[in-house]
Amino acid sequence: MNRLFRQIDNAPLVVFRIFLGFLLACETFGAILTGWVKSNLIDPKFTFSHIGMDWLQPLPGNGMYWYFATMGTLGLLVMAGYKYRWTLGLFTVLWAGAYFMQKTSYNNHYYLLLLVCLIMWFLPANRYASIDARQNPSIKKLTMPVWCAWVMIAQVSIVYFYASLAKFYPGWLDGTFTRDLLSHSVTSPALRTIMSQKWFYLFIAYAGIAFDLLVVPFLLFRRTRAIALIASVIFHIFNAITLQIGIFPFFALSFVVFFYPPETMRRLFLRKKPKVTEDISGYQEGKKVLYYFFIPYLVLQLLLPLRHYLIKGDVLWTEEGHRLSWRMMLRARTGNTDFRIIDKKTGGRLFYNFNTNLTRKQENGMETRPDMIWQMAHRIRKDFAKQGKDVAVYADANVSINGSPYKRLIDPNVDLAAARWDYFFHCDWVILYDEAGNVVR
Structure with missing residues (x-):
């Protein structure tokens, strides 16, 4: 356990904060510009909130435009590292409100975004390349405990593992779902002709299983890391083009920063950041947060996707236990x-x-x-x-x-x-x- 507290370069966490803030702004401003806010939160007389939260309804009039514009502004402030915990904390609360407010347009990446914001609130991502560090030099630091990276790796591993596990059912294995999905997602006649071929939609089905199951293990090992990165870029860009699922492909790619050596991330993105020597001191930074929040949190994340096995019936039919389980693009x-x-x-x-x-x-x-x-x-x-x-x-x-x-x-x-x-x-x-x-x- 002491290895989890080893100090390493905090470049991956700082870079991820910048990516995250930018993507938060893209997601929320984009929701306004694409008409998502209008069609889901302004046009309806009421929304289908998550059960138990029926009181959580959209603001009247054009209030939800201001709501999302506020979140977009907060995303930019998170990116800049200004009053980091206040801006990210407020964004997390507002995003939770928007997430639980409606499920007509339910999407797993909305849930993942909520979880990552919660995780990042506890992590010292504003210690470098931030307005906070410039205004208050006492918080400036070049390192972080290695557990900060492993928490993010654990979270993304859970997502990919359960996404792969959920695909082992007949409708996916025989290509039925991928065939129908591609036929409805692609408008080009030439591409549709290719994608309607059995060999192609079966390849996509089994490539999806293999990618979700192997991408994290391949990213963890130096010899296979480049292969995993190339596969990730191809996989997520393909999804971005064919499925048009917003920021999720780019959000998923941003987790890659935690799999590469911190020094590599520093050289690529923060060239002016001083080089640091690993500190193997006995100082256990963030011990209480790790033990009393993150370990129970990760245990809960491991258990939630299993709950449908304890519920009578097939979750594919009943939908009971479907949400919060990484059952993504399945049916x-x-x-x-x-x-x-x-x-x-x-x-x-x-x-x-x-x-x-x-x-x-x-x-x-x-x-x-x-x-x-x-x-x-x-x-x-x-x-x-x-x-x-x-x-x-x-x-x-x-x-x-x-x-x-x-x-x-x-x-x-x-x-x-x-x-x-x-x-x-x-x-x-x-x-x-x-x-x-x-x-x-």
């Missing part, structure tokens, strides 16, 4: 949901106008996901309660995974407005099927 869900709303007093059927209460994007996202269907049922009940009506809400939902035959997702005889959502176990109103396609009772 395409299509389907439709009709709600049957019954006035408990009269027994008559009531009408609810989705077109005026949901955007098309919200409706498409809600129709195939049990948690959002459940939330919609509760929203319908509340809306009718405002009219003085007590209603029961039943859902007839039919869903297909990766183009498979449609199957009923929700028990149509269960009043979802009165049903309970279970965070840790299977919700009985989500219908389960065996391998033969028969309903499991």
